[in-house]
Amino acid sequence: MSIDEQLWHRRAVMQAMAAFMLVAPVTIDLHARTTSDPFALGVASGDPGKDGFVLWTRLLSADATPLAAHAVAVRYEIATDEHFRHIVKAGQGLARPERAHAVHVEISGLSPGRPYWYRFHALGATSPVGRAVTVPRTADRLRMALTSCQHWEQARFGAYRDLVAAQPDLILQVGDYIYEQSYVGQPKIRDFGAPEPKSLADYRQRHALYKTDPDLQAAHRAAPWIVTWDDHEVLNDYANLANRDALPPELFAPRRAAAYRAYFEHMPIRPSLWLERSAPLLYRAVDWADLVSLSVLDTRQYRTAPPCAMPHMARNVPIRDCAEAGAPDRTIMGAAQEAWLAGRLESERRPWTLIAQQVFFAPLWLDAARTSSFSDQWDGYAANRNRVLAGLARSAVRNAVVLSGDVHSFWLNDLHDASNKKVGTEIVTSALAAASPPPGRFGDIRANNPHVRFSDVDHAGYVLIDITPSALIADFRAIGDRTQMKSPMSSVAQFTVEAD
Numbered sequence: 001m002s003i004d005e006q007l008w009h010r011r012a013v014m015q016a017m018a019a020f021m022l023v024a025p026v027t028i029d030l031h032a033r034t035t036s037d038p039f040a041l042g043v044a045s046g047d048p049g050k051d052g053f054v055l056w057t058r059l060l061s062a063d064a065t066p067l068a069a070h071a072v073a074v075r076y077e078i079a080t081d082e083h084f085r086h087i088v089k090a091g092q093g094l095a096r097p098e099r100a101h102a103v104h105v106e107i108s109g110l111s112p113g114r115p116y117w118y119r120f121h122a123l124g125a126t127s128p129v130g131r132a133v134t135v136p137r138t139a140d141r142l143r144m145a146l147t148s149c150q151h152w153e154q155a156r157f158g159a160y161r162d163l164v165a166a167q168p169d170l171i172l173q174v175g176d177y178i179y180e181q182s183y184v185g186q187p188k189i190r191d192f193g194a195p196e197p198k199s200l201a202d203y204r205q206r207h208a209l210y211k212t213d214p215d216l217q218a219a220h221r222a223a224p225w226i227v228t229w230d231d232h233e234v235l236n237d238y239a240n241l242a243n244r245d246a247l248p249p250e251l252f253a254p255r256r257a258a259a260y261r262a263y264f265e266h267m268p269i270r271p272s273l274w275l276e277r278s279a280p281l282l283y284r285a286v287d288w289a290d291l292v293s294l295s296v297l298d299t300r301q302y303r304t305a306p307p308c309a310m311p312h313m314a315r316n317v318p319i320r321d322c323a324e325a326g327a328p329d330r331t332i333m334g335a336a337q338e339a340w341l342a343g344r345l346e347s348e349r350r351p352w353t354l355i356a357q358q359v360f361f362a363p364l365w366l367d368a369a370r371t372s373s374f375s376d377q378w379d380g381y382a383a384n385r386n387r388v389l390a391g392l393a394r395s396a397v398r399n400a401v402v403l404s405g406d407v408h409s410f411w412l413n414d415l416h417d418a419s420n421k422k423v424g425t426e427i428v429t430s431a432l433a434a435a436s437p438p439p440g441r442f443g444d445i446r447a448n449n450p451h452v453r454f455s456d457v458d459h460a461g462y463v464l465i466d467i468t469p470s471a472l473i474a475d476f477r478a479i480g481d482r483t484q485m486k487s488p489m490s491s492v493a494q495f496t497v498e499a500d
Contacts, residue, residue: 036062038123041208042217045118045132045224046268047286048170052107053132053224056268057120059101064208071096074103074122078110082117082129095122100204102265106272112137113289130221133169139289143168145223146463148230148358148405149176149431152210153188155482157433159461160215162477162489164222166464170288171223174405174429175230175358177267178206180259186435189483198255203262211266215485220268226286227267228296230358230406234259237376242305242314249312283337285344292467293350295341297357302334306375316376318366325373325380332381338388345391351469351499353397353424359406361385362413362426365448377406389417392424399499400424401472408437409457410476412495416451425497427474429463433482436460456492472497 038059045053055076061067071094078089089109095101103120110116113136120127145168150157163171180203181196182188197203210216231238234256241249241256264274274280282298306314307324319325331338345353360377363370373379392400392415402415404426411428430436436458445455459478466473475494481487 034059034061034067034123036060038067038125039120039127040064041211041266042220043118043120043127043130044220044268045130047226047270047284048133048135048224049108050112050135050137052110052134054268054270055103055105055107055118055120055130055132056266057103057127058208058211058266059095059103059122060208064212066204067095067097067101069097069101072101072122074120076105076118076120078107078116078118080114080116082131084117084119084129088116100262100265104269104271106270110134113139128217128221132224135287136289139291140468142170142288142292142467144170144172144465144467146172146174146356146403146405146427146429146465147432148174148429149232149408149434150210150216151176151179151183151431151434152192152213153179153182153190154186154435155189155431155433155460156485156487157213157215158482158485158487159432159477159479159489160219161486162479163462163464164218168223168464170286171219171225172356172403173225173227174356174403175228176232176406176431176434177227177229177263178210179232179434180206180235181232183435197259200258200261203259204265207262207266225268226294226296226356227269228282228298228356228358229260229263229300231300231376233263234300237314237316238300239303239306239314239376240301242309242312244313244315246310246313252312283333283340287350290350291469292352292354293344293348294354294356295344297333297341297355298337299332299358302337303332303381304330307380309375314376316374318372319375319380320367320372322375325375326382328383330381331384332378333384338384341388342391345394345397348394348396348398351398352467352472353392353400354403355388355400356403359404360411360428361402361404362411362415362451363449364442366443368444368448370448386418389415389423393417393421397423399472399497401497402426404428405431408434408460409442409455410459410461410463410478410492411452411456412454412474412493413449414451414453427463427465429461430456430476430478431460432462433460454493454495459492461489461492470499472499 044056080086093103308322366372378385408431413426415424461478464475
């Protein structure tokens with residue numbers, strides 16, 4: 001991308017984001033009322049630290065419609081027991097209309113390494129009770145659930161019932177939390193009830209619809225979430241400002257900005273990552289004591305345009321003999337994020353190094369000659385991948401695991417650097433609730449990709465991960481019937497990654 005093009009892109013982004021950063025003077029509405037439950041979208045916690053976490057809720061009117069009110073005071077309480085006999089912290093947040101009456105409260109000053117329960121009060125109502133945890137100072141275990149891809153129309157969210165029963169410390173969602181589009185020819189379990197979102201109001205409505213699902217709400221109440229987005233939170237296959245409709249940046253940037261704004265309004269993400277910024281900052285560290293280093297990436301916002309594609313066009317298609325995919329100046333992370341991750345890997349001190357990100361990281365060759373792969377995955381940004389692999393090969397990194405989603409199927413892959421030295425493992429979760437890929441989409445997987453140790457392209461579910469100083473155990477959990485809320489779950493595979 002030329003300097004002029006970079007400036008053009010940056011200007012388009014800043015102009016689009018500026019439209020959403022204007023904050024009106026706060027007017028507290030002392031007379032706001034609603035005849036329905038204002039907490040119909042539930043509650044959530046996220047991004048835990050040693051002394052706190054972020055709490056989230058959003059106030060609504062009847063039938064999940066926006067609240068017609070100025071800013072509303074929302075009280076919160078945090079207790080050491082689920083019956084709130086011992087309240088250790090209380091305070092107030094503001095649900096402002098320009099932020100869709102969403103509330104984000106960053107909590108600090110709590111004790112490390114213990115559970116807490118929280119609730120909100122507003123408009124004469126009390127929210128459901130949620131459970132959060134703080135990060136311990138030292139740890140000898142971590143249980144984490146890895147999820148991705150939940151399409152409202154294609155499946156129920158019943159897999160969350162098994163996930164909640166497993167009582168994870170953290171829930172990690174690596175993208176496609178919502179879907180913006182329907183798929184012609186796919187059977188519908190339920191309907192979006194609205195066309196594809198394009199405006200801020202549209203994306204807010206889509207997020208609110210998802211948050212009405214009882215199993216998703218229960219999962220948010222059960223444990224803190226760590227989230228990052230992929231493409232369907234905006235538009236399928238988009239790459240920075242390149243998009244499926246080949247719209248120029250100044251036309252696509254406002255839609256992307258609207259989608260980003262709605263995403264942050266509905267997720268338990270620290271407001272310091274997005275308020276008063278010219279662009280949202282989603283890549284961040286959420287480490288677990290002295291046991292796990294967890295780097296959460298954003299591989300959508302900063303990537304260069306797809307390789308061997310028309311200008312402004314972004315579609316995930318097979319590419320063959322595409323030299324551009326390996327060009328050294330191509331990036332899926334952007335320079336600032338890549339430097340940030342490199343610094344974390346260089347100074348690693350924990351026994352387990354986890355990188356949570358969106359799309360298939362290992363090579364995925366579609367032919368025996370290894371000339372064809374998909375443009376939207378890290379194969380389209382091979383030089384950037386090699387630089388990350390070089391970072392994983394550093395002596396400071398002892399046990400590297402990349403956590404991925406996107407492809408609606410389960411995978412376990414060995415990761416090798418440029419010298420073919422094994423430097424880590426990739427765990428890919430299937431869709432929690434979406435259709436499986438069409439037969440033959442990935443070609444002859446094992447023959448073309450000897451580094452693939454396991455793949456299952458037929459089941460939906462999630463991965464339950466248990467980590468101790470000596471091992472990481474990944475349990476690939478699959479739902480029997482994704483169209484049913486109460487369908488039983490089973491383990492389709494279990495793998496142990498030994499430390500060192």
